[in-house]
Amino acid sequence: MKKLAVLGLTAALAGISSAALAAPKPFEAIEYRQGIFKAVKWNFGPMGDMMKGKTEFNAEEFKSRADNLAALSKMPLEGFVAGTYSSKTAALPAIEDDWETFAKGMESFQTASAALAEAAKTGDKGEIGPAFMQVAKTCKGCHDQFKD
């Protein structure tokens, strides 16, 4: 069961006002998380191009994008709220059915992104490479199971 749903339920039961009760509309949650992933791709793409040698490696730009990614990686989870897996989304209902695995996957994405931002500080492609691959792996890990 989702953390937000639990929070909402707890708050409702307690009859108190809380931010969790000001629930976003389903389309807002979908647009929010899709927006975050577009920003993830916007940063991850050029980093990938640099790693593959398709574009020149620019340590400063790479570091800035890795910082962005580390910040963004913390954001999408709260957009996966109940009742937002039926239309205009590639997110599968499996997310609701196996929330624990999904949330763990998102945590791996956060951890790997934070590690990449750390590695990027060195400006050393040799150090960055494995950290970058680790992030890519966490993307694929969730997409295989939870994305249409």
Added chain:
Amino acid sequence: MKKLAVLGLTAALAGISSAALAAPKPFEAIEYRQGIFKAVKWNFGPMGDMMKGKTEFNAEEFKSRADNLAALSKMPLEGFVAGTYSSKTAALPAIEDDWETFAKGMESFQTASAALAEAAKTGDKGEIGPAFMQVAKTCKGCHDQFKD
């Protein structure tokens, strides 16, 4: 003239490969910046509700959202690339015509968001209030002039 455009031109003139040459397609730039602003709203909305007393003030949640906002505030500028002001966007061509003012406005948004994240650390609504209003002012500052 835009920084990215200048970078792209410089790179092209020098005949070198650079990340700036792997230019995004216009729709990608539009979707990227719109995605960021959706995430800004997603975080700013609940913060506003707390400040207005519509929802209970939760210092920890407020701080987390202020941190998100500070990170997000650094991101949209690079999505405002040349040739992306004609369709599927509320961004006005005035951005291209008066890039300097627009970029300064974005800088004010970043500075105010960073200050809000600092104020949020205190957990004191009295300290947070003015910092929050300052961010809201920077939003309005750009929207009035550069958003349809």
